[in-house]
Amino acid sequence: MVGVALLGAGIFAREQHLPAIESVPSLSLKAIYSRSESSANTLASAASAPVDVYYDVPTGSTGEAGIGPQEKTLDALLARTDIDAVVIALPILAQPAVIQKALKAGKHVLSEKPVAKDVEEAKKLVQFYEALETREKKPLWAVGENFRYTPSLVAAAEKVKEIGGKLTTFRLNMNGWVEEENKYFKTEWRKVPSYQGGFLLDGGVHFIAGLRLLLSEVNQEISQVVGFSHLLEERLLPVDTVHAVALTNDGKSGTISISFGTQFKSGLEVEVVTTQGSVYWNPTQVKTKTKDGEKTEEFERSSGVKEEMAAFAKAIEQGKTEKNQTPEEALRDLEVVQRLLESGEGKGVVKAVEA
Secondary structure, eight states: OEEEEEEOOSHHIIIIIHHHHHHOTTEEEEEEEEEEHHHHHHHHHHSSSOOEEEEEEOTTOOSOTTOSOGGGSHHHHHTOTTOOEEEEOOOTTTHHHHHHHHHHTTOEEEEESSSSSSHHHHHHHHHHHHHOOOSSSOOOEEEEOGGGGOHHHHHHHHHHHHHOOOEEEEEEEEEOBOOTTOTTTTSHHHHSOSSTTTHHHHTHHHHHHHHHHHHHTTTOOEEEEEEEEEOSSTTSOSOOEEEEEEEETTSOEEEEEEESBOTTOOEEEEEEEETTEEEEEETTEEEEEETTEEEEEEOOOOOOHHHHHHHHHHHHHHTSOOGGGOHHHHHHHHHHHHHHHHHHHTTSOOEEOOO
């Protein structure tokens, strides 16, 4: 059994990571850490078996982090020899330092997307990991991108590979509306983001990962983007919408349209067209069209987090992070989003994607 600690006690940790860890037979949840004792206790109470709680700020305290008992700190958790791995689900700006601390402590890490707030910081993290020296075998660092593990998207990728051919074009369309009472919007660090793009970074990186997965099956990567960004809903700072044209390494063009500010239009879909056919995907459906006709497969909506966690556990067992969870893949997802934002900020300037 692999002893695991969950670092973070927010919405996604509670609704997705906790049940995902408990769904993998080879993982044993040992501890939960959160900045506040109360949030750590709340999440621990939802676990199916008793777990130890670690925190920075005790319940009832109005002081700063670090005033809690030393035996309950994150450092104390990371010093435990029965904890082999950590799942990090903290705010975007808080994650990098914790990732480094956990890796230095020799723990395998599965950290949430995006890998960092921007490409510069992400590259520094990757460089840190590459240079990491430990007394024992180097721990694994995986970056969670659950979209790559949703059954419908996995099936769509298989279909793109199956029909083959050369890429003709592609499109990504996502429209949504973030309600004022949305549980994610109500978290302070998302309501007033201190990082680029707001929801376009935090959520948009999912959609780019999905598009890149399908394009990879015809050996294509996004190499350039040119787009325009907008703020349609004033509270969704700094921008909530981007419309762009993207170019692949073979010079084929497609479109990327992502908006969190369209109240009366919603949906998510990706389509890849090759010289042999087309594959259309949305979270519950995959449609394939070739010269032999059309076929539609239906799927139940899934977050993919349990499959993602199982892949992390398998990686620990085998001693190697699989491609879909490597920091390099996460860096490429992040760079596409950042270049879209930069192009929009520059009112349509062409931006190269180089990661």
